[in-house]
Amino acid sequence: MNATLRRPLPVAIIGLAAILVALIVSLAVGVIHAPFSEVLRTLIDGITGRGSDSMTRTLVLEMRLPRAIGALSVGAGLGVAGCMLQALLRDPLASPTLIGTAQASGFGRVLGVFLGISYAGSVALSFVMAIIGTLIVLWIARSRRGFPSQIVLLTGVNVGLLFAALIGLLQYSSRDEGQLSRMVLMLLGGLWQITWSPLALVVPLTLATITFALFATRKLDLFSLGEDNADRLGLATGPIGTAILIAACLLTSLAVSIAGIVAFVGLIVPHAARRIVGPAHHVLLPACAILGGLLVLGVDCIARTVVAPNELPLGVLTSIIGVPSFLILLRSLSRRGTSA
Amino acid sequence: MKLTATGICFNYGRTTVLDDVSIDVPEGELLGVVGPNGAGKSTLLRCLHGSIRPRAGTVTLDDKPLSEYSRKEVARAIAVVPQRCEIAFPVSVRHFVGLGRFAREAWLGGPSKVDRDVVRKSLDEMRLDPLGDRPVDELSGGEFRRVLIAQALAQEPRILLFDEPVQQLDLLHQLDVMEFARAFTRRESTSAVVVLHDLALAARYCDQLVLMQKGHVVARGKPDDVITPESVQEVWNVRAAIERSPATGTIHVVPIESVFP
Numbered sequence: 001m002n003a004t005l006r007r008p009l010p011v012a013i014i015g016l017a018a019i020l021v022a023l024i025v026s027l028a029v030g031v032i033h034a035p036f037s038e039v040l041r042t043l044i045d046g047i048t049g050r051g052s053d054s055m056t057r058t059l060v061l062e063m064r065l066p067r068a069i070g071a072l073s074v075g076a077g078l079g080v081a082g083c084m085l086q087a088l089l090r091d092p093l094a095s096p097t098l099i100g101t102a103q104a105s106g107f108g109r110v111l112g113v114f115l116g117i118s119y120a121g122s123v124a125l126s127f128v129m130a131i132i133g134t135l136i137v138l139w140i141a142r143s144r145r146g147f148p149s150q151i152v153l154l155t156g157v158n159v160g161l162l163f164a165a166l167i168g169l170l171q172y173s174s175r176d177e178g179q180l181s182r183m184v185l186m187l188l189g190g191l192w193q194i195t196w197s198p199l200a201l202v203v204p205l206t207l208a209t210i211t212f213a214l215f216a217t218r219k220l221d222l223f224s225l226g227e228d229n230a231d232r233l234g235l236a237t238g239p240i241g242t243a244i245l246i247a248a249c250l251l252t253s254l255a256v257s258i259a260g261i262v263a264f265v266g267l268i269v270p271h272a273a274r275r276i277v278g279p280a281h282h283v284l285l286p287a288c289a290i291l292g293g294l295l296v297l298g299v300d301c302i303a304r305t306v307v308a309p310n311e312l313p314l315g316v317l318t319s320i321i322g323v324p325s326f327l328i329l330l331r332s333l334s335r336r337g338t339s340a
Numbered sequence: 341m342k343l344t345a346t347g348i349c350f351n352y353g354r355t356t357v358l359d360d361v362s363i364d365v366p367e368g369e370l371l372g373v374v375g376p377n378g379a380g381k382s383t384l385l386r387c388l389h390g391s392i393r394p395r396a397g398t399v400t401l402d403d404k405p406l407s408e409y410s411r412k413e414v415a416r417a418i419a420v421v422p423q424r425c426e427i428a429f430p431v432s433v434r435h436f437v438g439l440g441r442f443a444r445e446a447w448l449g450g451p452s453k454v455d456r457d458v459v460r461k462s463l464d465e466m467r468l469d470p471l472g473d474r475p476v477d478e479l480s481g482g483e484f485r486r487v488l489i490a491q492a493l494a495q496e497p498r499i500l501l502f503d504e505p506v507q508q509l510d511l512l513h514q515l516d517v518m519e520f521a522r523a524f525t526r527r528e529s530t531s532a533v534v535v536l537h538d539l540a541l542a543a544r545y546c547d548q549l550v551l552m553q554k555g556h557v558v559a560r561g562k563p564d565d566v567i568t569p570e571s572v573q574e575v576w577n578v579r580a581a582i583e584r585s586p587a588t589g590t591i592h593v594v595p596i597e598s599v600f601p
Contacts, residue, residue, distance in 0.1 A: 090428035144352075218450070221439055224429050229422060231391050233495070234415025234443030279429035282450065 005276055008283050015290030019072065022294055026068045026301050027060050031308045034060060062195075069203060070194045071300040071314075072293035074255040075265055077206045079273070079292020080213050081251040082266025083285055084244050087220040091149045092333060095267035096252040099156030103163035104133020105253040106261045107170075110183050114170045119198055123257045130249040130256075133159055138245075146227050189260040189315015191300055202254045209247050209254070210289055216244055217281035224279070262315045264322020265292055271329060341402055341417055341498040341529060342367065348387055348397030350380075357383045358394065359555040365499065365533055370525045372546030372563070373535045376576050379552040381535045382423070385501050388533065389418045415443035419492035421485075423503045430477035433487055437462055440494030462493040466520075482513035489520065500524055502534040506541060514538070518545040539567055540592035551575060564591060573599060 004010045027039045034042075034056055042060045078096060085094040085101075096102040108129030112122020137159050141152040167187060174180040185192065219240050222230040227237050255262065273287040299318055304311040343365040350358040357380045365371055365388075373381045386392045387399055390406040399406040401417060409417075419440070440462070441455045451459075463469050466486040471479065476487060485505065492500060502521060506514040518534075522545050525532045536542045542549055543563035551559040551566050553575045559566045572580040572593060581594045 087429075092428065215448075218439075218442060218445070221431070221435075222442060225425055225439070226428075228391065229425050231411065232389060232415065232420040232422065233439060233491075234412040236411045274429065279431050280435050 006278050006280070006283055008286060011277055011283055011287050011290070015287065019290060019293055019297075022297050023068050023072070026071075026297055027064045029301055029305060030059075030064065031305075032059060066196050066199055067191050067194050067300065067304075068297060070191050070199055070258050071297040073199070073203045073206045074191075074259045074262055075269070075292035075294065075296030076210060076289040077251040077255040077292070078262060078265040078296070079269035079288035079290075080210050080285060081248040081255075082292075083270040083273070083281070083288040084213060084216075084220060084248040084251075085266070086270050087224045087281065088241060088244055088248070089147045089149075089152055090224050090226055091147070091152060092271065092329075093149060093153055093267070095264070095270075096248070096255075097160065097261065097263045098153055098267060099134065100137050100159035100163065101130050101134045101156075101249055101252045102256060102261050102263070102266075103160040103167075105130035105249070105256040106187055107133075107163040107166050108253065109256055109260075110167050110170050110186060113179060113183055113186070114174060119257075120201060123201065123253065126257050127250055127253040129163075130253040131246065133163060134245065134249055185313070186260040187315075188313035189262040189318070190303070190311075190313045191259050192311070194258060198258055202258050206251060206254050209250050212247055213244075213251075213285055216240070216247075217285050219244070220281040220285065224281075259296075260315055262296065263319045264326065265296060265318055268322055268325045268329075269295060341531075343388060343399070343401055343418070343499055343531070344403075345384070345388060345394075345399045346397055348384075348394035348399065350383055350387060350392065350394050357555055358387065360397070361552075361555070361557055362397075363550055363557065363560070365531050366548070367529050367531050368525055369531055369547040370522045370545060371531070371533045372542040372549045373533060373552060374537070374539060374542050374549055374566075375552035378554070379575075380555040381552055382503055384552070385420070385503050385533065385535055389420055389501055390414050391420075412443040415495055415497075417497055418499045418501060419495040419497035420501045421488050421492050421503065421505055423507065425488060427477045430475040432472065433468060433474050433476055433479070434459065434463065434472040436476045436487060437468070437490045437494050440491040443495060458496060459494050462490040465493060466490040481508050482510065482516075485509060485513065485517060489517070498530050500530075500532040502532065504535050504537065506536070506538060514541060521545065539572075540590070543567055543592065544588055544590040567591060567593065577601065 024036065024039060028034050028036055038056050039060055042057050046061045082095040085096065085099065086092055105126045108126035109122055112125045137152065137155045138147065141147055141155045171180060171183050174183060219235060222233055222235045223241065231237050269288050269292040273284055273291050277283045277287045300314050303314045303317050306312065346362050348358055348361050361384060373384065375381055387394050390399065393407065401409065406414060438451060438459045441451060441458065445451060445455055463472060466489055468486055468490055471483060479487065505517045509517065518541055521532050521534055524530055546563060548561060549563050549566040550557055551571060558575060559571055567582060569580055569582055572578055577599055579596045579599050581596060582591050583594055584591050
């Protein structure tokens with residue numbers, strides 16, 4: 001492992017540069033190819049407020065840019081949420097989808113659509129459900145000595161199934177076809193027809209929560225030693241653990257609110273990042289945000305180009321990539337003998 | 341600093357683990373806690389640094405109840421060397437020891453120069469300097485024990501609590517840890533408590549011993565007075581001879597046979 005890549009500043013600089021490049025590439029590729037020079041000019045015009053309406057402008061600024069920003073926000077949020085959950089439960093297999101947070105949050109979001117409440121209302125509902133789902137799992141799985149991995153994961157998968165069933169129930173009860181198809185698409189995970197208005201709510205909240213997480217990296221280091229050890233080193237584990245858990249739930253529900261259930265990002269990103277920058281959270285956490293953003297942005301580009309002019313659901317693609325990665329991970333953990 | 345427990349009781353569910361235990365940790369002394377498995381030694385240690393709260397009785401630090409201090413304040417005064425610390429994500433030895441600074445670090449901006457200096461000193465003191473960049477899961481048992489002690493030292497505590505610190509260590513490391521524990525108590529206004537199973541080590545290094553059985557303190561005093569054939573038989577159900585080694589001048593226990601009552 002490279003020593004430079006274990007320090008926060010170089011990681012942030014390299015990461016942000018990579019994101020900028022990926023962003024511009026993603027704005028250029030698609031069914032209609034927009035040359036880089038034109039993309040750049042449109043972007044600069046858009047920022048400075050000059051330029052006239054053109055097809056490229058609509059394509060880049062109103063269709064692809066919100067989608068790219070949405071992908072970055074979803075990926076960064078899920079990467080950071082996964083990283084926080086893994087530290088908190090000191091379990092390399094914890095992630096929003098495996099412990100049921102994402103499904104609970106998806107249920108809240110779909111319930112919002114079902115009830116026909118406002119977008120902000122459904123985001124809030126999704127957040128509340130994420131917390132309820134996660135608390136159920138942790139309450140059931142808690143033992144005197146913390147959270148045993150197998151129990152957390154088994155409980156999480158089952159609670160996830162419960163919320164998936166509840167989502168099915170809502171879909172079954174829906175009388176309105178438009179509403180039904182919205183609910184189905186939402187759960188497959190994807191960024192179809194994303195516009196600026198939901199992003200105006202979700203992106204600032206995601207950034208704020210990630211900023212909060214960046215201030216908690218030392219505490220995440222302590223939590224990954226286990227609750228007893230964190231406590232003896234002076235961490236008030238109760239309130240701080242709760243705050244970190246709420247932040248992870250919030251990031252998950254914000255991601256679910258714009259893209260539905262995008263599985264495996266929260267699991268794989270922290271592992272990949274740990275390989276590159278090591279396990280110390282002051283570097284790992286920003287690396288998770290960057291890598292998560294890049295991953296979802298990249299996969300979304302694939303999702304909307306491979307079968308153009310149609311597209312694949314993002315969540316389906318991340319699962320296709322995620323399941324084999326998860327299995328490889330399980331295998332390496334069981335060889336190391338630390339999966340428990 | 342003065343650490344005192346007065347009449348503390350603790351139970352896990354219906355099992356009483358501590359029943360009316362009172363001890364004080366005298367400054368400048370190494371206090372050993374001995375007793376059979378399940379006597380409540382580790383639970384007592386947990387009460388002494390407030391990681392669990394006794395159901396009755398109080399623990400005070402400089403005459404103020406421990407519950408009135410924040411967890412950070414406690415960690416600046418009392419450091420614990422735990423029996424074990426499982427590693428989920430292996431950071432480097434230096435980073436791991438640096439986590440001992442948490443209770444003293446500024447809220448923002450990460451470790452300061454002072455923090456880094458203290459970490460370096462702690463590593464030096466435990467002869468860990470060459471291992472600073474190693475991942476903590478690649479150490480031997482003895483090395484990892486020293487890392488745990490270095491982390492506790494980085495807290496700059498006045499009181500050290502050791503929970504069975506010599507378990508699974510070879511002879512050299514056993515002596516090493518015990519010598520360090522005693523040396524620590526000879527610094528300015530410091531003291532230490534060590535939970536031990538090895539009575540010979542306890543008798544040799546501790547200034548005073550507390551003998552526990554089934555959640556009670558049954559004897560307290562100089563090692564020679566606490567460890568007697570009678571007390572060993574009563575507490576461990578083992579008939580034993582107490583001999584004095586000509587090499588160290590301290591006593592050791594020779595178990596003869598079990599005598600179940």
